[in-house]
Amino acid sequence: AQSVTQPDIHITVSEGASLELRCNYSYGATPYLFWYVQSPGQGLQLLLKYFSGDTLVQGIKGFEAEFKRSQSSFNLRKPSVHWSDAAEYFCAANFGNEKLTFGTGTRLTIIP
Amino acid sequence: NAGVTQTPKFQVLKTGQSMTLQCAQDMNHNSMYWYRQDPGMGLRLIYYSASEGTTDKGEVPNGYNVSRLNKREFSLRLESAAPSQTSVYFCASSELWDSTTDTQYFGPGTRLTVL
Numbered sequence: 591a592q593s594v595t596q597p598d599i600h601i602t603v604s605e606g607a608s609l610e611l612r613c614n615y616s617y618g619a620t621p622y623l624f625w626y627v628q629s630p631g632q633g634l635q636l637l638l639k640y641f642s643g644d645t646l647v648q649g650i651k652g653f654e655a656e657f658k659r660s661q662s663s664f665n666l667r668k669p670s671v672h673w674s675d676a677a678e679y680f681c682a683a684n685f686g687n688e689k690l691t692f693g694t695g696t697r698l699t700i701i702p
Numbered sequence: 703n704a705g706v707t708q709t710p711k712f713q714v715l716k717t718g719q720s721m722t723l724q725c726a727q728d729m730n731h732n733s734m735y736w737y738r739q740d741p742g743m744g745l746r747l748i749y750y751s752a753s754e755g756t757t758d759k760g761e762v763p764n765g766y767n768v769s770r771l772n773k774r775e776f777s778l779r780l781e782s783a784a785p786s787q788t789s790v791y792f793c794a795s796s797e798l799w800d801s802t803t804d805t806q807y808f809g810p811g812t813r814l815t816v817l
Contacts, residue, residue, distance in 0.1 A: 599742075624805075633706070633792060633808035634745075680744060689760070690806060692744035 613681030725793030
């Protein structure tokens with residue numbers, strides 16, 4: 591079955607430290623991949639998306655993600671997190687059926 | 703440009719009551735969506751409207767109805783609310799339905815509690 595997995599429910603990092611959020615998908619072909627961020631009490635905002643081409647994708651707010659076909663992964667990274675990055679992050683995929691399938695989300699906590 | 707707006711922001715219902723969640727977008731998008739968000743389950747699609755005049759069931763449509771009132775507005779109705787419908791509801795819109803690469807834009811959500 592087509593699915594998106596975010597194995598980490600909750601991650602805590604120190605301000606200024608690097609961040610990597612994991613996302614894996616299950617699909618026979620390469621899906622279209624997205625990362626969204628949800629700040630407390632807000633809707634979802636698109637950080638970045640991958641369709642084809644360069645496997646390293648740059649997004650807003652200093653985030654980037656790398657698509658690795660061999661690992662069926664699309665991990666989100668940021669070199670140095672800020673307190674304002676505390677939020678919930680969702681990986682999503684379109685498996686060619688015009689619908690988005692979301693992962694269960696990873697909640698990011700930043701400690702001073 | 704307000705983007706996607708939703709009303710109300712919060713609502714408490716008693717079991718069996720009905721209500722309609724409103725959604726509007728000002729981006730001239732063709733497609734609109736309703737999701738529910740539950741802890742540990744991510745977002746699940748309830749209903750969608752690929753274009754004005756059409757609606758289709760998503761992953762979890764039971765207990766809900768929708769109306770695409772015009773190109774801008776897409777409402778979600780709970781006819782007889784149940785505690786299992788306690789959730790956060792998000793409306794979203796996108797320009798095209800048949801483009802797998804299209805971006806969905808989300809509203810701020812409605813937090814619904816059914817007692």
